[in-house]
Amino acid sequence: MARLLYDLCGIDDELRFSPYCWRVKYALAHKGLDYTDKPWHFTDKDAIAFSEQGKVPVLVDGDVTVIDSYEIFRHLDRTYPDKPLLGDQAAEARARFFKFYSERSLAPGILRTVIMDLFNAVHPKDRDYFRQTREKALGRTLEEVHAPSKGLTLLDQALEPLRGRLAEAEFLDGEAPAGADYLVFGHFMWARNVSSADLISNADPVYAWTERMLDLHEGLGRNALRSVDIQGAYRNAEA
Amino acid sequence: MARLLYDLCGIDDELRFSPYCWRVKYALAHKGLDYTDKPWHFTDKDAIAFSEQGKVPVLVDGDVTVIDSYEIFRHLDRTYPDKPLLGDQAAEARARFFKFYSERSLAPGILRTVIMDLFNAVHPKDRDYFRQTREKALGRTLEEVHAPSKGLTLLDQALEPLRGRLAEAEFLDGEAPAGADYLVFGHFMWARNVSSADLISNADPVYAWTERMLDLHEGLGRNALRSVDIQGAYRNAEA
Incomplete structure (x- = not known):
C-alpha cells in the first residue's frame, strides 16, 4: 500500500x-x-x-x-497495532499530556532562542507568509520574540520534569522509546535543524536522551540535513 | 487487616x-x-x-x-489490583512523569507564593527544624524564597500543559481520575490547606479540575481543615 x-x-x-x-x-x-x-x-x-x-x-x-x-x-x-505508540486507554490518556508539555512548556523557550535562525531556514518564497502568520499568533514581531537569554531561562525551567524522569530511565516510555518520546523529541529536531544554539548542557540527562533519540532508527534524526550543513545558509542570529 | x-x-x-x-x-x-x-x-x-x-x-x-x-x-x-492507580507497564512509565511535573514544575512556583503561610501552619515545636532543613535545601532564607508575584508567574508558566489537557478532558487520566490526577493534585492540597492565596483564576480549566478533585471521594479534600478555618491561626503573609 x-x-x-x-x-x-x-x-x-x-x-x-x-x-x-x-x-x-x-x-x-x-x-x-x-x-x-x-x-x-x-x-x-x-x-x-x-x-x-x-x-x-x-x-x-x-x-x-x-x-x-x-x-x-x-x-x-x-x-498497525503492533509496536504501540500511544497504547491502551490508560496509557493514551497520559500520552496526551506529553503533547501539551512539548507544545506549551518546551516550545516557547525554544522559539525565543531560535526564532531568527528559524526564519532564515524558511524558504524565501514562504517568508512573508511565515512572518505574517507567526507575528499575528504571537502578537509581536519576530525580532521582539527573539530573546535567546530569556528563552534559555524559560527552557531551563521547562526541562525540569524531563530531567527528573530521564535521570532514572533511558526513555520517557521506559526501557524503549515510544509515543511519549516522539511527541516530545519533535521540538528538539525543530531546533537542531535550524540552529547551532546549544539548548542543553552536555552534562544534562536530557542531553544524553537527545543523543539516544538521534541514533534511533538508523540515525533518522542524526543524519538529517541541518542549516549549519548548507554552505552559506547559516547565519547565526547572535552574530 | x-x-x-x-x-x-x-x-x-x-x-x-x-x-x-x-x-x-x-x-x-x-x-x-x-x-x-x-x-x-x-x-x-x-x-x-x-x-x-x-x-x-x-x-x-x-x-x-x-x-x-x-x-x-x-x-x-x-x-489491591482492582481500580489501578498507575496501571500496566506502558501507563506506569508515563505516570512517573506526572510525579516529576508536580514536584519540579508546579511546586517551585507554589512554594514561592505560600512559603510564609506554610511556615505559620507548621507546629511551633517543628518550626526550627522546618526552617533549618528548608533553608539548607533551598540555599536561601524562607523570607528570601517568599516572592508571591514571582511565584505566581512561575506557576502560570508551569500550568500550561495542565491547561491544555484539562481543557479537553475532565481528568488527567481521562473520564475518571486515577494515579496521574492524584500525583499532581497533592500539591494543590498543600497550598489550599495552609494559604488563602488564589493560585488559579476561576476561569482556568485547571481551576474547574481542582473543584472536581476536591469533591471526589465524598469531599475528601474539600472537607479537610484549612489554616483559614482555625480562629486566630491564619496570618496572611501579604498582610
Whole structure:
C-alpha cells in the first residue's frame, strides 16, 4: 500500500524542521512502515487542498488521509497495532499530556532562542507568509520574540520534569522509546535543524536522551540535513 | 487487616498539608481502603523509626511498611489490583512523569507564593527544624524564597500543559481520575490547606479540575481543615 507524507521543507528541499512532521517520521520508523516523503512549502496550499486544510503533516495512507501529528499516531496504532505508540486507554490518556508539555512548556523557550535562525531556514518564497502568520499568533514581531537569554531561562525551567524522569530511565516510555518520546523529541529536531544554539548542557540527562533519540532508527534524526550543513545558509542570529 | 498512615500535621492535629500524604490519602480512597491516620510532626522521628527513615507518608499495611508516596502507589496496585492507580507497564512509565511535573514544575512556583503561610501552619515545636532543613535545601532564607508575584508567574508558566489537557478532558487520566490526577493534585492540597492565596483564576480549566478533585471521594479534600478555618491561626503573609 502506498504511503505519502507531506513534510515541510525550507531553503533546501532536504531541510526539514517541522516538529510535528518529525513526530510522524519517528512514529512511522517505530512501526517499520515505508513511505515516500513529499517536500512541501508553507505556501503550497494547493498541493494539500485535498486534505481540506492547509498544514502539514498530511499522511496519505492508501485511500485514507490523516492530518495532525497526534491523529496520525492514533491512526497508526489503529491500523498497525503492533509496536504501540500511544497504547491502551490508560496509557493514551497520559500520552496526551506529553503533547501539551512539548507544545506549551518546551516550545516557547525554544522559539525565543531560535526564532531568527528559524526564519532564515524558511524558504524565501514562504517568508512573508511565515512572518505574517507567526507575528499575528504571537502578537509581536519576530525580532521582539527573539530573546535567546530569556528563552534559555524559560527552557531551563521547562526541562525540569524531563530531567527528573530521564535521570532514572533511558526513555520517557521506559526501557524503549515510544509515543511519549516522539511527541516530545519533535521540538528538539525543530531546533537542531535550524540552529547551532546549544539548548542543553552536555552534562544534562536530557542531553544524553537527545543523543539516544538521534541514533534511533538508523540515525533518522542524526543524519538529517541541518542549516549549519548548507554552505552559506547559516547565519547565526547572535552574530 | 489493619492499615495505619502516618500523616504530617501542623498547628492543629487536624491540619494536614503534606502534598505526598495527600497523594496517598486520595490513592487509598480511590481503592476504597479503610485506614487509621496517625497525626505526625516533623520532629517525631522516633515514632517512625521502625520505617528506617524520617519522613512521611509511612503506610503500615498489615505487616508491610511502605515509605514514599510513589512507592505506596506501587504497593497498592500490587496488593489491591482492582481500580489501578498507575496501571500496566506502558501507563506506569508515563505516570512517573506526572510525579516529576508536580514536584519540579508546579511546586517551585507554589512554594514561592505560600512559603510564609506554610511556615505559620507548621507546629511551633517543628518550626526550627522546618526552617533549618528548608533553608539548607533551598540555599536561601524562607523570607528570601517568599516572592508571591514571582511565584505566581512561575506557576502560570508551569500550568500550561495542565491547561491544555484539562481543557479537553475532565481528568488527567481521562473520564475518571486515577494515579496521574492524584500525583499532581497533592500539591494543590498543600497550598489550599495552609494559604488563602488564589493560585488559579476561576476561569482556568485547571481551576474547574481542582473543584472536581476536591469533591471526589465524598469531599475528601474539600472537607479537610484549612489554616483559614482555625480562629486566630491564619496570618496572611501579604498582610
